[in-house]
Every structure is written in C-alpha cells, then in structure tokens.
Amino acid sequence: MPKSERIVYNPNPIWGTYTYGERSKTMIEQLCPEFQLVCDHIIKYEDFAIYEAHRGRDAQEIAVMDDKSDAHFGESGHNYLPAFAMHALVVPIRWKDHKTIRRNGGLVLGVAATLGIDLIWGGNWKRFDGGHYELRGWQERVKHDGIEPTDRNT
C-alpha cells in the first residue's frame, strides 16, 4: 500500500494509547494508593489529566475565597499527604462541556467500583464540581488513624 494511503489518524484509539503528562505524574505521586490505582486504569480509556491533588493551607483558603470550595484547611481530602481527593478531567479540558464531563465522571466511578474503590464525585454535588473525586469515608480514616493535614506548598 502506498504510504499516502496509510491511515494516520485513528478516531477510535486502541486500549492503552494514552499516557499521563509530567504534571499529572507529579499529582499522582501525591495521591493515596486507592487513587493511584484508579489513575493507572482510567488512562487506558481516555486522555485524562490529573491537575490537582494536595493543597496546603494557603491553597485551600484561596479556594474558599474564590468560592471554589466550602471546606477550610483540614476539612478537605486535598489537605492530606497522601491526598484523599483529586481533580481529573479529560484533555482538552472544556469546563462548560458538562455532557463530556458527566460521561467521564461515570467512567471514573465505574472503573473505581470494579477495583472495589468507592469514590464520591463532585459532579453529583449541588455545586457542580465535575473534576473532583474523593475517597468515600476518608474523614473516618483520618480520625481513626490520627492523620493530620499537611501544610506544604505542592
């Protein structure tokens, strides 16, 4: 077959085509093992970016001031290291494309469920937060294990 006739664009990429970018990899390192496992799997389906994991005190309080969060430092799964919350969206990120964000939210929750990991998705909140996922029950774990929030710029 002449070179020009080769298919160079595959609209239905095969399993395992995508890989995380450097920022995502840095974020994944901050996550609890359950989220790391979820991240290992979701990238096989879609081109996800993990764009936030841990937040120190300043970052958390800025999120509150910007009306992006109701949780003060220590009240969010983002404030722990390893973190019990992450932000994941498929790139390119289109914040207003709720249809795509919802579909991918279902994907993340479904993949996590098959791994036996129960996540809470911010897309189900009254204040729609489609990129946010947190481990169900993280507050109980923190209390039980006496884990303190980590105030570090990450």
Ligand SMILES: [Zn+2]
């Ligand atoms: Zn969040």
